[in-house]
Amino acid sequence: MKKFVGSVACALLMLVSYSASAKLVTFDFRKPNGTDYYSTGYTSGSRTFYSTDGNHTVEASAWSQRGTPYMASSRNYGLYVYTCENGCNDNTHEIDGKGPNEGIKLDFGQEAKIKFATFSYVDRDGTDDFTLYVDGQKELDDVYLGRNFWSTYYFQDDFYGNVFKFLADGKYDDFKLKKVGVHIVPIPAAVWLFSTALAALGLVARRRQQAVA
Ligand SMILES: [Ca+2]
Ligand SMILES: [Ca+2]
Numbered sequence: 001m002k003k004f005v006g007s008v009a010c011a012l013l014m015l016v017s018y019s020a021s022a023k024l025v026t027f028d029f030r031k032p033n034g035t036d037y038y039s040t041g042y043t044s045g046s047r048t049f050y051s052t053d054g055n056h057t058v059e060a061s062a063w064s065q066r067g068t069p070y071m072a073s074s075r076n077y078g079l080y081v082y083t084c085e086n087g088c089n090d091n092t093h094e095i096d097g098k099g100p101n102e103g104i105k106l107d108f109g110q111e112a113k114i115k116f117a118t119f120s121y122v123d124r125d126g127t128d129d130f131t132l133y134v135d136g137q138k139e140l141d142d143v144y145l146g147r148n149f150w151s152t153y154y155f156q157d158d159f160y161g162n163v164f165k166f167l168a169d170g171k172y173d174d175f176k177l178k179k180v181g182v183h184i185v186p187i188p189a190a191v192w193l194f195s196t197a198l199a200a201l202g203l204v205a206r207r208r209q210q211a212v213a
């Protein structure tokens, strides 16, 4: 039994230290392949962006309350959205709430914890804020972005999810999304360690049974 407790404790310890050492993974939307600065044209679908370390990807796409949204990224400022509706009277180079609300959806394809987001084109008149949805749930409403052209928001709470949506939901909200930082939750490692612990438990139980027999 001691051995079993030891192996479970060991697995848990490894799991805890693994989670604690989870690296910050940064996506800079000015660098679609993770290393080189280049702009991309509009797409109504999703586009894959690589993390700056090249080890992870995220599927980014535009979202709009109504109409068809198009997403593009600028090598200088990051992601933005254009929605064509009623004569296409939209702010074509920002994620904005003029007309239908717009947003950017980031699908990591696995569980991630959002750490920070950097915005550009933030208005100096202090009229910009963003709203965050995590896996379809509204988690933060109207987070003030200040008055600096570049604005980085560090998330205080732990928001875990596969899909994060950054939304401009007001007439005066308008900005671009330059960067995000996430921790990728190491599920495969956790599952692997947990199954190792379970296997150890099974082995110990069988041995004990054999010993009793
Ligand atoms: Ca727009
Ligand atoms: Ca808002």
Ligand SMILES: [Ca+2]
Binding pocket: 123, 127, 128, 172, 173, 174
């Ligand atoms: Ca504004």
